[in-house]
Amino acid sequence: MSVTVRVPAKVNVQLSVGAARPDGFHDLANVFLAVGLHDEVTVTPADSLRVTCEGPDAAEVPLDRTNLAARAALALAARDGRSPDVHIHIAKDIPVAGGMAGGSADGAGALLACDTLWQTGTPHDELLEICAELGSDVPFSLTGGAALGTGRGERLTRLDVGGVFHWVFAQAEGGLSTPAVYREFDRLHEGHRIPEPLVSPLLLDALASGDPAALAATIGNDLQPAALSLFPALADTLEAGTKAGALAALVSGSGPTTAFLTEDEPSAVAVAEALTASGSCRAVRTATSPAAGATVI
């Protein structure tokens, strides 16, 4: 018997970053929006714990116990006092190391898949706690939809979304390390007072209204200057999408994937075509949001 879970990528429509904490993490006001690009995680009973991966970026995914899906299986098995011996197969469609939480998605997907396979009956709140131990973004991958993440991003409050948003995502040549981008954020702010991270009420209203122009007017990512400092060529991609009519252009989370919010589906197709023609990125995808969280299929 196998269990397969489908789990979405995310974009951060607001990423407000505070000063580094004593534990090295940064307090955030992180508005997550799940987008319809998905990985599928399948777990099957096996003689030992092993991970396989297929997809265009599969070669970049670690297959040892550092893989977030393996870590999720180990964490749930330890909690339930049982063997973690499963074959985890990841069908990967979410860009790797792209600021779209692909690893977090696989962690949340494997957790739900193992919970279902092993029938552990772990309450949802406890699954969320395990997710938070795996990584700051992992709880959101489990819940999907839209949410405000506070603390280091792991404490979630569900948000209303009043319509469908149309996105274009441009994958960059290469990846960016999340800790390196936060370190660059610290370096760029040396000697300056960093304000408390705050969510914008206008942004929450825009999400709730479903109006893309209103969302575009308030969207923002405090990590963008750090990502651009480490990866200056992203500025060309942002400019190409803006010229092609995107309502907003921003780095997705810690990058280097760039995200373009558009008026509607035809506009998304036009922006995607212009980005492909610009030669300023490796691959271009369109997707809508919100998307459901981890779901057994």
Ligand SMILES: C[C@@](CO)(OP(=O)(O)O)[C@H](O)COP(=O)(O)OP(=O)(O)OC[C@H]1O[C@@H](n2ccc(N)nc2=O)[C@H](O)[C@@H]1O
């Ligand atoms: C930036 C964001 C935005 O949603 O995602 P990505 O764009 O990378 O996907 C997140 O904050 C990434 O979350 P996640 O990738 O789960 O990070 P974690 O594994 O918890 O932490 C990795 C490292 O990132 C830094 N980190 C992470 C979260 C946070 N609030 N402050 C930090 O300083 C720390 O250096 C930490 O050691």
Ligand SMILES: Nc1ncnc2c1ncn2[C@@H]1O[C@H](COP(=O)(O)OP(=O)(O)O)[C@@H](O)[C@H]1O
């Ligand atoms: N299941 C996984 N899929 C992708 N990357 C993973 C996975 N597990 C661990 N990683 C590691 O996490 C790093 C960040 O990958 P990813 O989660 O895709 O990006 P981001 O944190 O930018 O959203 C990768 O470079 C890889 O070393």
